[in-house]
Amino acid sequence: MNSSTPRYSRIAGTGSYLPPRRVTNDDLAAQLAQRGLETSDAWIVERTGIRARHFAEPEVAASDLALHASLAALQSAGCTAADIDLIIVATSTPDMVFPSTATILQNKLGVHGCPAFDVQAVCSGFVYALTVADSMIRTGAARKALVVGSEVFSxxxxxxxxxxxxxxxxxxxxxxxxxxxxxxxxxSELHADGRHLDILCTPGHVSGGAILGDPLLKMDGPAVFKLAVGVLEDVARSVLAKAGREASDIDFLIPHQANIRIMQSTARKLKLSADKVIVTVDEHGNTSAASIPLALDSAVRSGRIRRGDTLMLEGVGGGFTWGAVLLDF
Structure with missing residues (x-):
């Protein structure tokens, strides 16, 4: 590529990682029963499509999960960490207050010198990070970026x-x-609307060595559902219009894996058949910024997604944030 050649970006390789501890709905129901709370596999599956999720062990951090996924992506791309000149990690559950999880990942990869930073857009984080990396590649600030979504939401x-x-x-x-x-x-297209911050948030923080506020996740499920189905359709159509494409040009929709009903609703609005929607939420639940790249890698490695396919990636999360990316794989 010479200096006069238009610069674009493409995905060269994918990778993912789930911690070994798999917790089924029945496992979780038994745990909650000890607290006097009632739930069941049928109740969870009917409302969400989730059958299991994976929980990291206490000593395992977001950067550890990111390292496994990154090594798989590097191998898939046929390159090494030394070839990377930009690292972006999307996470809402960082290892530390600072430094960024991206710099911790950089150190674990055994490389140094290239820019490394986190993006915090909750469940939209990977779409945000991918868009930022694409922009930096297009402007010549980077040539080969490692873009990661990693979460320890447990x-x-x-x-x-x-x-x-x-x-x-x-x-x-x-x-x-x-x-x-x-x-x-x-x-691609990114959006945020801070007026809706209260419907999905973790409102605690650290001050003077103590936790102020509530450090646990809070969500108004019906409000999130109503907002999500609207903005996901809108942003998908807007990105298609930017690209001069139609919804019928999409080979696969890879939505944020949060709730099967939200994903199905978006597909119906775009008139996409169920076989064009990549669904992995049943096996890992909502992994926030990790969910889209997890689903992408699963579909690539199974052979379902192949080179030349047109993909729509879209996410929505706390903030409220949302965005979409159309790409030719």
Missing amino acids: RILDFNDRTTCVLFGDGAGAVVLEASNEPGLVA
């Missing part, structure tokens, strides 16, 4: 609230995004 769940603790899990997904002569990421 650390911020309230296991006295059966409406939220059954929804989330831990995991990581990653892609290697590289400069290309041909467009890979075709169009």
